[in-house]
Amino acid sequence: MNSDKITKIVLFSVSFIILIVAGGMVFSLVGGAIPAFKTFGLGFITSTQWDPTDGHEVYGAMPFIAGTLITSFAALIISFPLSFATSLFLGEYYRNTFVAKILGTMVDLLAGIPSIVYGLWGFYVLRPFLIDIGFENQGFGVFTASLVLAIMIIPYATSLSNEIISMVPNDLKEAAYSLGATRYEVIMHVTVPAARSGIFAGYILAFGRALGETMAVTMLIGNSIKMPNGLFSTGNSMASVIANQFGEADGLKLSALISIGLLLFVITGIVNWIGKLIIKKMS
């Protein structure tokens, strides 16, 4: 066998392992989810009932789906001005300067902080601060969770956008300058449109990260199983209810939790798929 062939076989088998692992996950999730869907039907997805008490067990995933989507969207909206401004600063205004290098490292560092640390910071610093300034009276809830999530996803959105923005060809920008465009006009009409699919991809990545975030959210969202009725109400998220309750769960409840895991998997898949479609259309 020549080395070419060996490389081919090695690469193939290694990537095949990933396929098997991912396939196995889906398989076991679906298998575990069957009892819950058999009992409650598709209504499991839309039902807002969650009663784990023996005798009248009812499970519905809607409060968690709502909690996850609301916190993630809110986080995306809150983080957008911060991360967009930072990526322009790093990739355009102060490209390759000392300041940008320090700031860029700091942003990347944010991605490396474990989520439990964000949770602790939110719990002991951000929450009392929100109460002190009179923004909220108890500090737990969708808003606090979104705020911490927003900070957590900044590096994901920023790094990719920054990379793409700094890759916009200089010729394009110089052409715009030669036509008398101001720097602001160049950014708005040349740089951003040229980099938009990459920027968008960065936000999809950030959104996906927010969907699956567990620890920091569970410490701040209040973990009350009901539909959140506003930004300041307590709620629960899909990842957080699984982390909280699987320990003592069995039977139908365990199946309901696995189903929520499956739904989270599906939602993440759909978000990625829509993201890819939009990116394709943009570029």
Add this chain to the structure above:
Amino acid sequence: MKAIILVLVLAVVFSSCQNSAKKSAGEKISLTAAGATFPQPYYNLVFKNYSEANKDIDITYGGIGSGGGIRSLTDKVVDFGATDAFLDDKAMAEMPAPIVHIPTCLGAVVIAYNLPGVDELKLSNVLLEKIFLGEITQWNDAQIAANNAGVKLPDTKIMFVHRSDGSGTTQIFSDYMTKISKNWADKVGVGKSLNWPVGMGAKGNPGVVGTVSQTEGAIGYVGSEYAFAQKIQMAKIQNSNGEYVLPTMTSVSAAAKGNIPADTRIMLTNSSDPESYPISGFTWIILYKEQAYNGRSLAQAEATVKLLDWLVSADAQAQAPNVNYAPLTDDAAAKAKAILRTITFEGKTILN
């Protein structure tokens, strides 16, 4: 060539098997247990002391939750399991073989609160019901004030903090609430996790204590083993004699003074003893009545039963308060010893 390698491999495998078999019979016995997290600090302490005194015995305890403890025993992967809630007749019947319950110590659920300047808070059963069902929402509510003459209650919203994870602590708490309140029984019920009418969830005892101590106006229920160590403010609860009792080692132990059935399967909440703290309960170790299963040796079975016999003895019980657990009453310990003497190996009792 292949055949030679095969023979060699088999020889190595066989000889290593023999070695390990000899070892387990002659030198060291390792016992494995898993279950409730509530008594884990106590078990860790006493099992360590026991292993130090008996060098030939090695004990591992995994705190994986009561449900996990029962599952592990069902699957016969442990020598004994541990649970905060006894198995009811139906669950007992579903086990592959008869099991027995051995109570090992007592714990309680305390009602912790955070109201600066309020050093004593008396909560009647009616108040507990109304607060936890969300019918009273302010601390300066007339009904709370009427029960706490002379206490200056602030104009703060009540924030109820419950457990977000499934827990034996929730089970004992909700068992008590169900006993004292028909409304609670109808609307919420008993369980390791519940459909809470109000409040927010926090993970584990540390989560609840952290949230309560961080939030003015918060009230929550916490396992006594954690609450006693944290020295947080605790409410006096009205027991079935009408007395307001603060949770202490003595008042928790007193809950077991009543009539304990011979198999010790009883929820001690709302005990009839006048000195008892009403939200108290046993925690149990569960094991098979017939110890010869899964190829376990007699030595293994003996070690298991002797360990448990020591665990309910005065020597081990005296260590319980050091880690904030209430020791068994003499009556409960005697019943536990009697149960241990019914455990058999191939039909013969192990202890006499």
